[in-house]
Amino acid sequence: MTTPTDNPRMPDFEALADKALSGGILSREEALGILRAADAELPALLAAAWRVRRHFHGNKVKVHVLMNAKRGACAEDCGFCAQSSKATKELEPYKLESADQIVKEAEMAHQRGAWKFCIVTATRGPSDADLDVLCDAVRRIKASVPIRVCTSLGLLTVPRAKRLAEAGVDRFNHNLESSERFFPEVCTTHSWKDRIDTLRTAKAAGMELCSGGIVGMGETSEDVADLALAVRELGVSSIPVNFLMESWSGTPKAATSAPSTPAYCLKVLCLFRLLNPDKDIRAAAGREEKLGALQPMALYAANSIFTDGYLNTPGQGVEADLKMIRDLGFETVQEAAQAQMTA
Ligand code: SF4
Numbered sequence: 001m002t003t004p005t006d007n008p009r010m011p012d013f014e015a016l017a018d019k020a021l022s023g024g025i026l027s028r029e030e031a032l033g034i035l036r037a038a039d040a041e042l043p044a045l046l047a048a049a050w051r052v053r054r055h056f057h058g059n060k061v062k063v064h065v066l067m068n069a070k071r072g073a074c075a076e077d078c079g080f081c082a083q084s085s086k087a088t089k090e091l092e093p094y095k096l097e098s099a100d101q102i103v104k105e106a107e108m109a110h111q112r113g114a115w116k117f118c119i120v121t122a123t124r125g126p127s128d129a130d131l132d133v134l135c136d137a138v139r140r141i142k143a144s145v146p147i148r149v150c151t152s153l154g155l156l157t158v159p160r161a162k163r164l165a166e167a168g169v170d171r172f173n174h175n176l177e178s179s180e181r182f183f184p185e186v187c188t189t190h191s192w193k194d195r196i197d198t199l200r201t202a203k204a205a206g207m208e209l210c211s212g213g214i215v216g217m218g219e220t221s222e223d224v225a226d227l228a229l230a231v232r233e234l235g236v237s238s239i240p241v242n243f244l245m246e247s248w249s250g251t252p253k254a255a256t257s258a259p260s261t262p263a264y265c266l267k268v269l270c271l272f273r274l275l276n277p278d279k280d281i282r283a284a285a286g287r288e289e290k291l292g293a294l295q296p297m298a299l300y301a302a303n304s305i306f307t308d309g310y311l312n313t314p315g316q317g318v319e320a321d322l323k324m325i326r327d328l329g330f331e332t333v334q335e336a337a338q339a340q341m342t343a
Pocket of ligand 1: 084
């Protein structure tokens with residue numbers, strides 16, 4: 001199992017919440033205490049995470065929609081990724097979608113109530129020709145669709161980051177995926193430092209940062225804690241927490257990793273909340289499959305989700321996501337903005 005839960009001493013979760021709310025940073029030991037807490041302590045942990053989440057985000061949920069704008073045939077060997085040319089899963093690749101199609105999908109995302117539209121391409125990094133299309137699309141979206149834009153395009157050079165920022169990209173995503181220690185077991189074609197460099201380049205160009213990782217690849221709790229500490233240090237605005245799904249069959253990590261339990265997945269979300277109190281924590285891919293019946297509880301720690309599926313796998317659907325949000329007594333930031341305008 002990747003989910004040790006045999007910590008004999010229950011951490012004082014309320015004291016950790018107080019620390020987070022007063023600007024303190026949880027120590028590595030405190031972070032590990034959260035991940036190693038007994039499952040029976042989950043209600044107390046969730047209550048502490050909720051107190052912090054409510055302080056900074058109220059009952060609002062930021063809904064994101066992903067577009068896989070260029071799929072598959074990636075030369076990199078990220079061991080969790082079905083779009084790697086090393087993966088055995090049969091995934092029909094396609095080249096970069098047209099700017100017209102990207103704009104159309106941004107409009108559809110807005111109609112579905114999305115706060116942010118995330119354009120993703122499977123690649124080590126964007127070519128200048130692809131950037132021509134992407135920057136054209138982003139300019140048109142920013143001129144006509146009231147939605148924020150994030151791009152996730154692999155590794156960036158300084159000139160390419162500047163082009164994206166000038167086109168109007170609000171936020172750049174590049175996940176660290178795991179700890180520096182574990183990353184070489186995930187990927188050998190680029191390094192964790194390459195990823196850090198890209199995040200710093202994107203930030204220097206003026207874009208907000210989005211960076212998180214994947215849980216359940218065979219990493220230890222120490223690796224998860226170190227990832228949470230690393231994204232805090234980078235000052236990212238948004239942290240997607242993905243859970244490796246068995247349905248990502250055909251990837252080396254899905255074939256070899258032990259599955260995470262729903263309780264462990266919740267503990268991870270609580271850890272990210274307590275370490276990154278005011279940031280957007282997103283219960284990302286694997287939310288439905290790995291959290292199972294505990295899925296709605298994710299929103300007591302996280303304040304953001306993807307709706308309408310992921311890059312290569314479907315989610316539970318927009319209607320089910322919105323119903324879950326409303327059943328919890330929460331509302332999307334889009335709904336809250338519309339209600340304010342009509343009040
Ligand atoms: S660089 Fe991105 S698309 Fe390519 S294998 Fe890695 S995660 Fe997948």
